[in-house]
Structure formats: structure tokens, C-alpha cells
Amino acid sequence: MDWVGLAGELAEEFAASAAEVDRTGRFPTENIERLKETGYLTMPVPVELGGGGADLETVCRAQSALAGGCASTALAANMHLFGIGTAAEAFADGEAEARILLELAANRLVIGGSFTDAATGLNVRVSATPARKVEGGYVVSGRKSFCSLAPVLDIFYGTASVVGAEGAGLLLFALPRDAQGLSFVDTWDTVSMRGTGSWDVVFDDVFVHRPNERMFSWFACTLTAVYLGIARAAAEFAYRFVSERTLTGMTQPLARQPGMVFSAAEIETALQPAEALLDQAIRRRRTEVLAAADIATVKYVGVNAAVAAVDRCLRMTGGLGIYRRLPLERWWRDVRAGPIHPPNNDGALEAIGKATLGIPPDADPRWGD
Ligand SMILES: Cc1cc2nc3c(=O)[nH]c(=O)nc-3n(C[C@H](O)[C@H](O)[C@H](O)COP(=O)(O)OP(=O)(O)OC[C@H]3O[C@@H](n4cnc5c(N)ncnc54)[C@H](O)[C@@H]3O)c2cc1C
Incomplete structure (x- = not known):
């Protein structure tokens, strides 16, 4: 199954109602129904249990694509997908009790x-x-x-x-x-x-009744993918906007102005390293267990790059960018939720900084005098 292709098709479909969902604040139940009926929510469930067998990389790519259509739907779906992905990996490592959750997901139940x-x-x-x-x-x-x-x-x-x-x-x-x-x-x-x-x-x-653990990587990577997906959608929008808009009196589109060229470069130099770091973390996880500080770095760099990039997109489009009839202002607001998720910016910096300085994450007292 081409999950990323399916995510792209669903993103296009969901984009039609994304502004209305945002304006009214209603929950897009019909989108979740589509995610259920297309099997999207079973994507990481192992094939032998009736799912798509998608790994972390595929889920991240699909979620990035979906976020460009309706960020709310992608983020909500993420709260199901990261838990199921975590369970699928545990199951592959021989943790038999993960099977219950996976079978529930394979039966199209929504879990969060x-x-x-x-x-x-x-x-x-x-x-x-x-x-x-x-x-x-x-x-x-x-x-x-x-x-x-x-x-x-x-x-x-x-x-x-x-x-x-x-x-x-x-x-x-x-x-x-x-x-x-x-x-x-x-x-x-x-x-x-x-x-x-x-x-x-x-x-x-x-x-x-019941316990379990091992969610940090799946949560941080898929969540980062959602916010980078929003930023990518915003960047493509801004690039198209300035390439297609030629102001009266100008002979070339806005894209030929130095400010636009530099903004595009700023956006790419924010997003590409963040995307590369996420890809690298996904690849590293195939052979090693990432430290909490490494995961925090991926999340911190990703969500903050997304915020910086979308800020710059708004600067490129200028006044039209704040109109509700265009999607950019929604992406600008949505992307701001990224740094709030755990580990939030301060929490991530604490984990990364302490690891860098060789301070145990649970050092007591937490800070020096
Ligand atoms: C769109 C969205 C969807 C979400 N969905 C889910 C979900 O489905 N499931 C779920 O479990 N969670 C979800 N969350 C919640 C999220 O993961 C956080 O747990 C939640 O936002 C709480 O954060 P807070 O900023 O209110 O935390 P608070 O702990 O109240 O922090 C407030 C401020 O104080 C600072 N602070 C807190 N503790 C300390 C400390 N010890 N030392 C110094 N500073 C401190 C923080 O850095 C922060 O700036 C979602 C969040 C968002 C934005």
C-alpha cells in the first residue's frame, strides 16, 4: 500500500473543509471516518494482524503529507498512530501483550x-x-x-x-x-x-487495569513530522504565491525581489536541516536506541524550525497572508502548538543541555545554587 500517496489524496480532500473546521472549531468526524474506511489508522499495525505494516519513516512521511491538508485531522490522528506504532514495534520485539491493542486497531477502533x-x-x-x-x-x-x-x-x-x-x-x-x-x-x-x-x-x-511504556520516539518523530508537514505546505504556498503575483507596474513576479529570494533561502535553511535530522533519527532507530536528549533535539529543532519557517512565509505573502480565505494564517496559528507538546521548549533544552554537560537528567537538586 502506498500510504504516503493515500495521505496526499486525503490531504487534498480534507483541505476543502479545513478552513471551515478551523473557523467553527468543530471536530471533523467525517475525516476520521475516511481515515478509518481507507485503513489509514491501521497503517502501523503488523500485516499479519491485518494492518499495513508501516514503519516509523512511512508513518512520518504520511503524516507530514496529511498535515498539509488538514493539520487538526493529522494531529488528532497522530495521537492514535503513535501509540499503535509503539505497540507494533513492541510486538515485533516479542512483547506479546501489545497484540491486544494492535488487534483493536486492526478492527478499526480509534485509540487515544x-x-x-x-x-x-x-x-x-x-x-x-x-x-x-x-x-x-x-x-x-x-x-x-x-x-x-x-x-x-x-x-x-x-x-x-x-x-x-x-x-x-x-x-x-x-x-x-x-x-x-x-x-x-x-x-x-x-x-x-x-x-x-x-x-x-x-x-x-x-x-x-493494565500497564506498558516505550512511546517517546514514536510520539516525538510523528509529531515533528506533522508540524514540519504544516510548514512544508506553507512554504509551497508562499513560493507559489510570490511566483504567480506580479504587481501592477512590475515586469517580473514578486519572486524576483531580493527579499523574497532571501526569505525562501531562510525557509529552506530552517526546514531542510530539521527534516534531515528527523530522517536521520528514524534511520538511526533501526539499529540503536536513541537517548532521550537526542529525541528531544529532533522535536525541538523540528517544531521551532516549523514556526520560524511559517513566520517567514507570512512575511513573503504580506497582507494577503492574514486573510482567513487563504490557508496561511491558519497554518501560522496551528504551527504554534508544536513547541507546547512534551517535551516543550524549556523541557527539551533542559534534557539536551544536561546531557551535553554530563548532568544526570534526574540530578537532585534539579538546579545548582
Ligand atoms: C493541539 C494539542 C493537542 C494535544 N493533545 C494531547 C493528547 O491527545 N494527549 C495528551 O496527553 N496531551 C495532549 N496535549 C497536551 C500537551 O502534550 C501538554 O501536556 C499540555 O499542553 C500541557 O502543557 P502546559 O504548557 O499547559 O503545561 P504546564 O506544565 O502547565 O506548563 C506551563 C508552563 O510552565 C513551565 N513549566 C512547567 N513545569 C516546569 C518546571 N518544573 N520548571 C520550570 N518550568 C516549568 C512550562 O515550560 C510551561 O511554559 C496536546 C497539546 C496540544 C497543544
């Missing part, structure tokens, strides 16, 4: 979740949602936020902090949407990525 509590924010290593040990599992109560895909999730996964006599610990669990006590609340009204349906999730004494 939230590691973010309103109270603990970015610190995904802890959770302010307590899990109380009971016979056969845990009971979870509390509220999480930023759960992309919430309107259509079939399976929710998330974290809670184990409390009580057992001592502290982070519990990763999965639940069916109709689990008793689980509900989703529409709180998503943002400036960027308005169509991702990243609602709150409320737990009212919900019973859970």
Missing part, C-alpha cells in the same frame, strides 16, 4: 488518550489523578485535559498516580469509551489546532 492532568500539566511523569488499589485493579477519580480525538475515541488510555498503602507509582491504563464513570467534556476552544477535539476527560470512580 491523555497524559495531561489539569493540575500536573506537562509533567507527565506524575499524575494528579489518583488511582486507589482495589481487588483486581484500581479505581480512578479525577480530571485530565488535552485528550485529542475525544469525540470519536473507542479506547482511552491515560495515566494515574497510585495512592495508598502500596506507595506511589504511575499507572498506565486503557478503558473502553463506555466504561462506567468515564465521560468526555468539550472544553476545546483554542487559537491553534481547533479541530483536534482535545477535550477534558472526567473519571468518576472508574475501575481500570
Whole structure:
């Protein structure tokens, strides 16, 4: 299956409603239905389990292409795809329990979740949602936020902090949407990525069981691919715009102005190294386990290059670029969400800088006097 080709076709289809989705902030359920019926959401599921067997590189390329059509749809789908990709790799490494999740995905169920509590924010290593040990599992109560895909999730996964006599610990669990006590609340009204349906999730004494880990690389690479995909779409738009626009009184298109030439160069010198770093990380992962600081570097460089590049695109197009009837202002807003995802800019810099200076990531105290 040509997943990148399919992503390109779907991107073209989704582009038709992307502005309306952004304007209204509605969740594009019909796009997710298309991703289901075309098998796109089964892309990383192993072939023997009924999926597409796509590796990290293919998923990244496909997601970049999809992001150029509807960034919200691509980012929301990413919250499903990175988890499934992680499980597929674990399954290939002999972790048999990953099979359950993969079979659910192969059966076209939508899987996503939230590691973010309103109270603990970015610190995904802890959770302010307590899990109380009971016979056969845990009971979870509390509220999480930023759960992309919430309107259509079939399976929710998330974290809670184990409390009580057992001592502290982070519990990763999965639940069916109709689990008793689980509900989703529409709180998503943002400036960027308005169509991702990243609602709150409320737990009212919900019973859970099950753990697992290994998501960092899949999350960071696929997420970076989405934001670089948005920036690529914006760059192509800006290049076309200045190449096709000749102002009255000029004999050559705007592209022949030095400012445009230099802007195009600035965009390429931001995007190409970021794209190359992502490609290199994907290739390195085939034979080695990347350090957390290396993954943080890929994510930091990628999402910040995307922001810088789209800023420059807006400078190239000038005033027309801020009109809502053109897609550039939407990409300019959407791309700004990139640095917020974990590790956010400060978190990434801390990880990279400490690794560079030989300071353990969990050094205590965290900072010197
Ligand atoms: C479009 C979008 C979709 C998302 N979808 C999902 C999803 O599906 N699932 C999911 O789990 N998450 C999702 N997220 C959430 C995201 O991954 C973050 O967890 C979330 O944005 C919380 O970030 P925050 O900036 O509010 O964090 P906060 O922790 O509240 O941080 C606020 C600020 O304080 C700083 N800060 C925090 N802690 C420290 C510290 N110890 N020392 C110094 N400074 C600190 C941060 O750098 C930041 O600038 C999504 C985010 C976006 C933007």
C-alpha cells in the first residue's frame, strides 16, 4: 500500500473543509471516518494482524503529507498512530501483550488518550489523578485535559498516580469509551489546532487495569513530522504565491525581489536541516536506541524550525497572508502548538543541555545554587 500517496489524496480532500473546521472549531468526524474506511489508522499495525505494516519513516512521511491538508485531522490522528506504532514495534520485539491493542486497531477502533492532568500539566511523569488499589485493579477519580480525538475515541488510555498503602507509582491504563464513570467534556476552544477535539476527560470512580511504556520516539518523530508537514505546505504556498503575483507596474513576479529570494533561502535553511535530522533519527532507530536528549533535539529543532519557517512565509505573502480565505494564517496559528507538546521548549533544552554537560537528567537538586 502506498500510504504516503493515500495521505496526499486525503490531504487534498480534507483541505476543502479545513478552513471551515478551523473557523467553527468543530471536530471533523467525517475525516476520521475516511481515515478509518481507507485503513489509514491501521497503517502501523503488523500485516499479519491485518494492518499495513508501516514503519516509523512511512508513518512520518504520511503524516507530514496529511498535515498539509488538514493539520487538526493529522494531529488528532497522530495521537492514535503513535501509540499503535509503539505497540507494533513492541510486538515485533516479542512483547506479546501489545497484540491486544494492535488487534483493536486492526478492527478499526480509534485509540487515544491523555497524559495531561489539569493540575500536573506537562509533567507527565506524575499524575494528579489518583488511582486507589482495589481487588483486581484500581479505581480512578479525577480530571485530565488535552485528550485529542475525544469525540470519536473507542479506547482511552491515560495515566494515574497510585495512592495508598502500596506507595506511589504511575499507572498506565486503557478503558473502553463506555466504561462506567468515564465521560468526555468539550472544553476545546483554542487559537491553534481547533479541530483536534482535545477535550477534558472526567473519571468518576472508574475501575481500570493494565500497564506498558516505550512511546517517546514514536510520539516525538510523528509529531515533528506533522508540524514540519504544516510548514512544508506553507512554504509551497508562499513560493507559489510570490511566483504567480506580479504587481501592477512590475515586469517580473514578486519572486524576483531580493527579499523574497532571501526569505525562501531562510525557509529552506530552517526546514531542510530539521527534516534531515528527523530522517536521520528514524534511520538511526533501526539499529540503536536513541537517548532521550537526542529525541528531544529532533522535536525541538523540528517544531521551532516549523514556526520560524511559517513566520517567514507570512512575511513573503504580506497582507494577503492574514486573510482567513487563504490557508496561511491558519497554518501560522496551528504551527504554534508544536513547541507546547512534551517535551516543550524549556523541557527539551533542559534534557539536551544536561546531557551535553554530563548532568544526570534526574540530578537532585534539579538546579545548582
Ligand atoms: C493541539 C494539542 C493537542 C494535544 N493533545 C494531547 C493528547 O491527545 N494527549 C495528551 O496527553 N496531551 C495532549 N496535549 C497536551 C500537551 O502534550 C501538554 O501536556 C499540555 O499542553 C500541557 O502543557 P502546559 O504548557 O499547559 O503545561 P504546564 O506544565 O502547565 O506548563 C506551563 C508552563 O510552565 C513551565 N513549566 C512547567 N513545569 C516546569 C518546571 N518544573 N520548571 C520550570 N518550568 C516549568 C512550562 O515550560 C510551561 O511554559 C496536546 C497539546 C496540544 C497543544
